[in-house]
Amino acid sequence: MNKIVITGGAGFIGSHIVEHFVNAYPNAEIIVLDKMTYAADVRNLMHLISVNKIRLVVGDICHLDTCLSAVKGADLVIHAAAESHVDNSFGNSLEFTRTNVTGTHCLMEACRSENVAKIIHVSTDEVYGEVLEGSATEDTTLKPTNPYSASKAAAEMIISGYLQSYKMPIVMVRANNIFGKRQFPEKIIPKFALNLILGKPLTIHGNGKNCRHYLSADDFAVALELLAKKGVIGECYNIGTTEEYTNMQMAYMLCDIFDVDPDKTITFIKDRPFNDQRYAVDWSKITALGWTSQHSLINEISDVAQWYYDNADRYVPSADLKTLNAPTKLGKPSLELSLAKVA
Ligand SMILES: NC(=O)c1ccc[n+]([C@@H]2O[C@H](COP(=O)([O-])OP(=O)(O)OC[C@H]3O[C@@H](n4cnc5c(N)ncnc54)[C@H](O)[C@@H]3O)[C@@H](O)[C@H]2O)c1
Structure with missing residues (x-):
């Protein structure tokens, strides 16, 4: 792995993904593409920037040129950038569609144009809507119920089109709520x-x-590394825990x-x-690849x-x-x- 790009890497989950991939691939060039919205904090990454382990590119995924130059030559792109807070989405839903849908589209277009070798798109269990009993499998119909989850489901539809039309090397993940340090205090x-x-x-x-089910940010990052290696192109993987x-x-x-x-x-x-x-997913598909949560x-x-x-x-x-x-x-x-x- 020579070059890895992580969008949204200065936010909560993104910063845990960045830390994990810096350790897993110490010789790779790691680029974080982040607009630095209110939810981002450069201090989430300062310990890595200061020792030249990563490079932070401040830019918007809705700008195609920005995406094109960031992903050029990348072996792996992990797309975690998003507007992520459900409460905000009720008041400002257009910004959610802009970032989560148009931004995902721009990024996929850039990845297509630059022939990126593998892409992991970070979606959410919220795309299934509420699951009152049992759990949603990856084949369950998407029924988002709020502007945030609708924008994440719409982003998946854009990706589905890219998968079918261009056979792009994309894997999607839908995870439970994630906990850990560095999460912006709106959650x-x-x-x-x-x-x-x-x-x-x-x-x-x-x-x-x-x-809600709660999954550790560290366990989530481990799952992404596994999917970068073993995730089947075109497939979607739920990532979950029993802690509810x-x-x-x-x-x-x-x-x-x-x-x-x-x-x-x-x-x-x-x-x-x-x-x-309630949200609930069945994550036996990623368990079969060898992942299991280690934290609680x-x-x-x-x-x-x-x-x-x-x-x-x-x-x-x-x-x-x-x-x-x-x-x-x-x-x-x-x-x-x-x-x-x-x-
Ligand atoms: N937090 C959870 O519990 C959870 C659970 C499942 C999935 N997810 C998904 O994980 C991803 C990360 O979530 P999070 O909780 O870390 O969010 P966050 O709000 O903490 O971080 C989002 C990051 O994206 C960046 N960003 C926003 N708009 C951008 C744009 N237009 N261009 C470039 N960067 C932009 C922000 O600056 C920020 O650094 C999101 O895709 C979210 O949908 C989150």
């Missing part, structure tokens, strides 16, 4: 952790019973870590216009919370930091116990 885990650090209430959409929690359980777990009384801090707000009750949220959520404590200055104005509410070293209380309280 549930970092948002709740920072609120607890600042002594602010935890607001829960609706009744808090919506559940309701939003209320997540709030209780984090209250437990910060030693805060959940009854005094959890408040309920109006639900999203549409809020899928229950074991690692304290470390993630600790990272937000240690790096709160990234996200919080310095005046607010003076009112930090949590101990400098967070405990690892009985998370099973806190889950049992809301079971």
Whole structure:
């Protein structure tokens, strides 16, 4: 592998993918193409940029020329750039279509033109819509229910056209919710952790019973490396875990870590216009290739919370930091116990 391009590499998941591929392919040239939106942070990559392990190209995937020059000569392109926050998509859905659909189209066109040897497109389990019971296989019909998931499903349709028409070497992945450090605090885990650090209430959409499966960003990056080697061209792979929690359980777990009384801090707000009750995928197809998750949220959520404590200055104005509410070293209380309280 001589050259690897990772779009969205300065964001949450992208930065974990970049770290993993730098270690897996130490001699490859690694380029990150990222527009540096509000969700990106150069500090996610500084440890790699400063030692010349990667090169950050600030650019928009919606510009064909930018994509063409980034992917020229690439052996592998991993496409993780996206507008990713469902709540934002209700208010600004055109930006989601622009980035997630037009941007994916531009990138695929550039990859076609430059004959890129392999492309991994990062999609999401949300394209299946809600799965109330059982789990979606890769053949389940896509039924997205919000502008974000609709734009991700539309991007898959663009790719499907490129696969059929041009026989391009593309593999797609649809993963569960992903957890880890460096996630922008608009998503549930970092948002709740920072609120607890600042002594602010935890607001829960609706009744808090919506559940999500949680996959570690590190396990996800390992899966992508496996698919770069063994993923069958034209195929789609679900990537999932057994760890499933309701939003209320997540709030209780984090209250437990910060030693805060959940009854005094959890408040309920109006639900999203549409809020899928549950997502679930069957990931036996990637298991057959040899992948299995090695990490678990229950074991690692304290470390993630600790990272937000240690790096709160990234996200919080310095005046607010003076009112930090949590101990400098967070405990690892009985998370099973806190889950049992809301079971
Ligand atoms: N977060 C999850 O739980 C999850 C789960 C499954 C799949 N995904 C998918 O994984 C990918 C990464 O998600 P994330 O949570 O890391 O998102 P993120 O919002 O943290 O990062 C997205 C990155 O894309 C970049 N970007 C946005 N628009 C761009 C553009 N026009 N050109 C170039 N770069 C642009 C941003 O600057 C940012 O660095 C997305 O495709 C998302 O749909 C996320």
